[in-house]
Amino acid sequence: MLTARTDNQHRSQRTPALGLRLLLFAGLSILILVIDHRENYLDAVHRAIDVAVHPLRVVVDAPVAMWRLIGETGADRNELRLENSRLRAERLLTHARLQRYSALEAENARLRAMLEARTRVREEVRVAGIMSVSANPFRHDLVIDKGQNDGVYDGQAMVDAEGVVGQVIETGLFSAQAVLISDPDHALPVEINRNGLRTIAVGTGEFDRLDLPFLPNNADVSQGDLLVTSGLGGAFPAGYPVAIVDNVTRVPQEPFAAVSARPAAKLNQIREIMLIWSIADEDDPEPPE
């Protein structure tokens, strides 16, 4: 074996350099780790490498996207008709609900003006697809096909048709990574829609469960309560449905009740999400158009 022999000859010279190289690169890694963990000086580097990685994501995503496309073009006519009629019915329902929305919005604006509440928030929503790319093995997350180029920013809120999904944590140029509300490191300020009781919903690592660990035993919470975002903390706009309380256990000697809730969004089967841009109109009660 040619390579083996030449390697043998060079071994004595190479071995000390190897240890030195390990020291060098490991030191460099630790330096980068500390900087990346604490500061954001490395964002530019991150973005540059991310642009290089993007083609890999596209290639990995391609077969699944193609499969979906084939599925859509080859769909049965009957199936399409059924889906069409279902969507029509759904649209009718949502439209009926929306009819009252504009009246309510006007009323809300009037009441706010009376209370002289200055901050009004307009929201802009755009749809993003989810790439079939699995990302961080240590998190509950997903990759969306919109990035900095489309105005996505770190910390941006994402919802789907049913409720809150998560927030963007890492923005590349053409794609972004987002953490789901079910991630064990994610906590979300919520309030109970029925009575405005505020608390925090913490992810558990399971797609269908959130914990509410900070509710005292005598808190007014019961099964079936809808949790909506409270807007505190600033990342999520107020009023989006998050989860429905499905279990309340009160143990008398414990200070807190064990409350868990089921996320409104089906976190493990979403294909599209909506990104929310909050635009605050600080001093003008009317939105400037």
Place this chain on the structure above:
Amino acid sequence: MTQDRAPRRLPVVACLVAALMLAIAPMPDWASPFRPDWVALTLIYWAMMLPRTYSIGTAWIVGIVLDVAQGTLLGQHAIALCFVAYIAVKFHLQFRVFPVSQMSATVFALLAFYQFILFWVNGVAGVNVPAVTYWGPVITGAMIWPLLALVFGGVRYRARS
């Protein structure tokens, strides 16, 4: 010398890129805890077989790219791969003559070490991951090694001829 080495690079780089793609390829939820560490496995093989061309520097670069691709802390996989590559290069003469079963066991140990570094970095950075999830890739990685070594052996043979 350079003429001898130049044509060898492309297949190995292709292997590493393929490993990176497999590392971010979609998997069903039940299977993703058992995704082998493709990049680590590929690097172990090539660092062992061509230690002068692919060693710690390659490991570091690939690690940084993997960190960006997976969105982990920048440098986390890089440092883990550096240590693994160091061991693979340091003992490559012993590893090369190991029979398959013994090599699989060695790979098991290397992957466990790799996951330990990832675990350690996660711990220091305060990323919350249940400790059991680190074992899946180690076990599947060691199981898939004989097959992977066969495939890479084919690549190496073709690249040389």
